[in-house]
Amino acid sequence: MRHHFHIYATKHNTHITLTSPQRNPILSLSAGNIGFRKAGRGSYDAAYQLAAYMLKTLQEKGIMGKIEHLEVVLRGFGPGREAVSKVLLGSEGRWVRGKINKVTDATRLKFGGTRSPKPRRLG
Numbered sequence: 001m002r003h004h005f006h007i008y009a010t011k012h013n014t015h016i017t018l019t020s021p022q023r024n025p026i027l028s029l030s031a032g033n034i035g036f037r038k039a040g041r042g043s044y045d046a047a048y049q050l051a052a053y054m055l056k057t058l059q060e061k062g063i064m065g066k067i068e069h070l071e072v073v074l075r076g077f078g079p080g081r082e083a084v085s086k087v088l089l090g091s092e093g094r095w096v097r098g099k100i101n102k103v104t105d106a107t108r109l110k111f112g113g114t115r116s117p118k119p120r121r122l123g
Contacts, residue, residue, distance in 0.1 A: 002069035002101065007051075007084045014047040014080030016054050018063070026063060029054055031080075047080030051087035055096060064095050071102040 001021035008015040017028040031041040031050050040046055058064050072088070074081055087093055088100070 002071050003067045004071050004073055005096075005100075006073045007075065007081065009047065009074070009076040009078035009080035009084070010042070011078050012042040014041070014050055014078060014084070016050060016084065018054075018058065027054070027057065027061075029057075042078065044079040044083045047078075047083035048087060050080070051084040052092045055087065055092050059095060067099055069101050070096060070099045071104065072100055073104050073106050075106045075108075077107065 003021060003026075004017075004019045004023065006015075006017040006019065008017075013031050015028070015030045018026045020026055029050060031046040034046075034050055034053050036043070036046040036049075088096060
């Protein structure tokens with residue numbers, strides 16, 4: 001049974017959620033929860049601080065001791081994707097790194113999709 005560490009990185013924000021093996025959320029945070037507002041939420045720095053804060057919170061609450069296996073699920077192509085990866089590989093992620101046994105990508109891709117808006121005619 002493995003817990004899931006979901007990272008949803010958009011252009012405007014980054015969301016990180018830790019779920020139980022039954023996919024019930026244990027802890028869910030976004031860049032807005034740690035004090036970033038408006039355009040600041042979409043920055044690399046906000047995502048980095050969010051991931052570091054998330055791992056620190058898990059350590060303080062003692063949740064890390066209960067986790068044996070962890071699956072990292074990445075979604076989206078925002079700056080937060082790279083930032084969270086850096087935190088997991090850096091000194092902040094030393095408690096988690098040994099427990100990660102799978103990294104997957106759940107980014108949704110359009111096949112066809114909806115009709116694109118009509119082009120603007122200027123002049």
